[in-house]
Amino acid sequence: MKKVGNHKSFSKIFFSLAFVLVTSLSAFSQDVAKGKELFNTNCAACHKLDGKATGPALRDVASKYDKEWLYKWIKNSGELIKSGDAQAVKVFEENNKVPMTAFPQLSNEDIDNILAYTSEPAPAAPAAVPGAPVVAGNAAADSGVSNNVILGVLSLVMLMLVVMLFLVNNMLTKIASAKGLEVEQKDRSVMNLFRAYAKNQFLVLVSVVVLLLVSAYFAYGWMMQIGVDQGYEPVQPIHYSHRIHAGENGIDCKYCHSASRVSKHSNIPSLNVCMNCHKNISEVAETTLAEGNEFGVNYNDEIQKLYDAVGWDKSLQKYTGKTKPVKWVRIHNLPDHVYFNHSQHVTVAGVECQTCHGPVEEMEIMSQHAPLTMGWCINCHRETNVKVEDNAYYKKIHEELSKKYGVSKLTAAQMGGLECGKCHY
Numbered sequence: 001m002k003k004v005g006n007h008k009s010f011s012k013i014f015f016s017l018a019f020v021l022v023t024s025l026s027a028f029s030q031d032v033a034k035g036k037e038l039f040n041t042n043c044a045a046c047h048k049l050d051g052k053a054t055g056p057a058l059r060d061v062a063s064k065y066d067k068e069w070l071y072k073w074i075k076n077s078g079e080l081i082k083s084g085d086a087q088a089v090k091v092f093e094e095n096n097k098v099p100m101t102a103f104p105q106l107s108n109e110d111i112d113n114i115l116a117y118t119s120e121p122a123p124a125a126p127a128a129v130p131g132a133p134v135v136a137g138n139a140a141a142d143s144g145v146s147n148n149v150i151l152g153v154l155s156l157v158m159l160m161l162v163v164m165l166f167l168v169n170n171m172l173t174k175i176a177s178a179k180g181l182e183v184e185q186k187d188r189s190v191m192n193l194f195r196a197y198a199k200n201q202f203l204v205l206v207s208v209v210v211l212l213l214v215s216a217y218f219a220y221g222w223m224m225q226i227g228v229d230q231g232y233e234p235v236q237p238i239h240y241s242h243r244i245h246a247g248e249n250g251i252d253c254k255y256c257h258s259a260s261r262v263s264k265h266s267n268i269p270s271l272n273v274c275m276n277c278h279k280n281i282s283e284v285a286e287t288t289l290a291e292g293n294e295f296g297v298n299y300n301d302e303i304q305k306l307y308d309a310v311g312w313d314k315s316l317q318k319y320t321g322k323t324k325p326v327k328w329v330r331i332h333n334l335p336d337h338v339y340f341n342h343s344q345h346v347t348v349a350g351v352e353c354q355t356c357h358g359p360v361e362e363m364e365i366m367s368q369h370a371p372l373t374m375g376w377c378i379n380c381h382r383e384t385n386v387k388v389e390d391n392a393y394y395k396k397i398h399e400e401l402s403k404k405y406g407v408s409k410l411t412a413a414q415m416g417g418l419e420c421g422k423c424h425y
Contacts, residue, residue, distance in 0.1 A: 035117030038110055042103055045280065050122055052317055053280045055095055059122060062115040074111055076102045096318060227335060233367035234329040238309070239302045240366070244288065247361035253353045260342040260353075268328055271310045278303055282314045295364050331368050332357070339423050349412075350387050355380075374423075381417035385409045 039047075039058075046054040062070070065087070072080050073088060077100040080088040092099075106114075245251045254260055259267035284292075284299045292299045307314060311323040334340055345351040354360065358369025370376060388394040388410070401410055416422060 031113045031116045032120060034110075035113035035115070038106070038114050039117050042106070043114065046100070048280070049118060051282065052315060053282075054098055054317055055100065056091075058118045060119060062119050067112075067115070070115070071108055071111055073100075074106060075104050078102060096316075228371050228373060229331075229333070229368050230371040231367060232331055233365050234331065235365075236329055237326050238305045239297050239299075241292075241297075241299070242360045242363045242366055244299075253360065254346070257353075260346050262343050262347070264339075264341045264343065266342045271306065271326065274306055275310055275312065278306055279312070282307075331366055332372065334372060337424055339425065348391070348393050351384075377423070378413075378418060381412035384412050386412055386415060 043058065047056070047058050049057060049059045051057055065073075069085075069087065073091075077088065077092070079102075081092050245256075246253060256269040256273055257266045258269075259265060282300075282303055284303075289299060306312075309324045309326050311320045312318075313320050345356075346353070356370055356372075358367075360366065386394060386398075386409075388398045394415075397415065398410060401414060402408060405414055407414075411417070
């Protein structure tokens with residue numbers, strides 16, 4: 001009985017220790033998860049784990065500094081610097097004397113959680129797959145049949161037709177030499193038919209009219225395509241993915257194209273707008289990088305092109321003053337005699353950007369979605385009801401025109417949207 005009792009005591013101790021161990025491991029896991037959340041909320045704007053940003057890299061920062069010192073530094077670095085703390089002054093000067101935001105709201109436990117997250121080992125770099133193709137920074141994916149191949153095949157077909165016609169002509173010549181009299185009579189019959197046709201003025205007139213109409217039809221169709229660039233998708237000097245920015249990240253179009261709200265023209269965003277985010281985002285996630293490989297683009301290389309353009313040194317975290325102009329290729333272009341006001345459509349009428357520009361949030365490479373012809377604009381004015389609810393701009397004219405047409409809703413056409421002088425003056 002004594003042995004059994006000892007066995008039970010040993011079992012209780014064993015299970016107690018196991019419970020404590022499991023609880024400790026679970027708590028540590030929760031600390032790391034909480035630390036990651038706190039890091040992303042408070043620290044990620046200025047710090048990376050494995051690369052210098054506005055502030056230094058924070059991987060294994062807990063092993064570099066005393067924990068009590070870190071508590072003081074994180075809660076109020078400015079006060080620590082003013083006190084003359086040698087280590088605080090050194091860190092401040094090494095990072096271009098950029099003041100760090102104070103976080104007095106973080107408890108010591110919160111800071112411990114952040115430090116636990118920063119102490120996690122760095123993920124291993126993905127191994128290169130033998131034989132995998134190396135994708136160039138801006139190389140287009142080689143898809144479809146080359147134009148040179150198509151032209152070569154067409155040239156070969158034309159050559160075969162010429163040879164066949166030559167052989168047939170030789171054969172007919174031999175037959176003609178053997179049956180000269182019969183061929184001469186046949187030639188005479190053909191000439192007689194042609195002379196009869198030439199003497200019939202009605203047939204000649206009808207033929208000329210038909211020929212002119214057919215020629216005019218094809219000429220008009222060709223000329224109507226001049227200036228219509230629907231589907232135009234030029235390669236830009238810096239690859240910009242609307243799919244990632246407007247789609248996955250949900251960035252509003254008007255954050256970058258801010259002038260579309262207040263100006264006739266929609267502006268090309270300044271590169272400083274790009275740097276609002278990319279000052280700290282110098283590399284993309286591995287999954288995003290893999291997506292870029294599908295389009296033949298290395299997103300990290302494109303971010304470096306942005307840095308070269310604005311003169312940003314990501315290692316020193318400062319501008320060098322050496323800039324390069326970016327020559328963007330314009331996609332949407334209306335004729336000079338056409339007046340179009342973005343602010344009138346975007347701000348006053350509340351038209352969504354996608355109405356004219358298509359699903360930009362799905363476009364990896366920006367292209368012209370709509371034909372932007374006069375007929376396309378007129379159809380839109382005929383079909384689109386003007387949003388007059390809570391819109392003081394249209395209050396008076398809406399009341400007058402509603403009575404005139406006897407309707408509660410008005411299209412842009414009913415409000416004068418078809419008048420020539422609205423767009424051409």
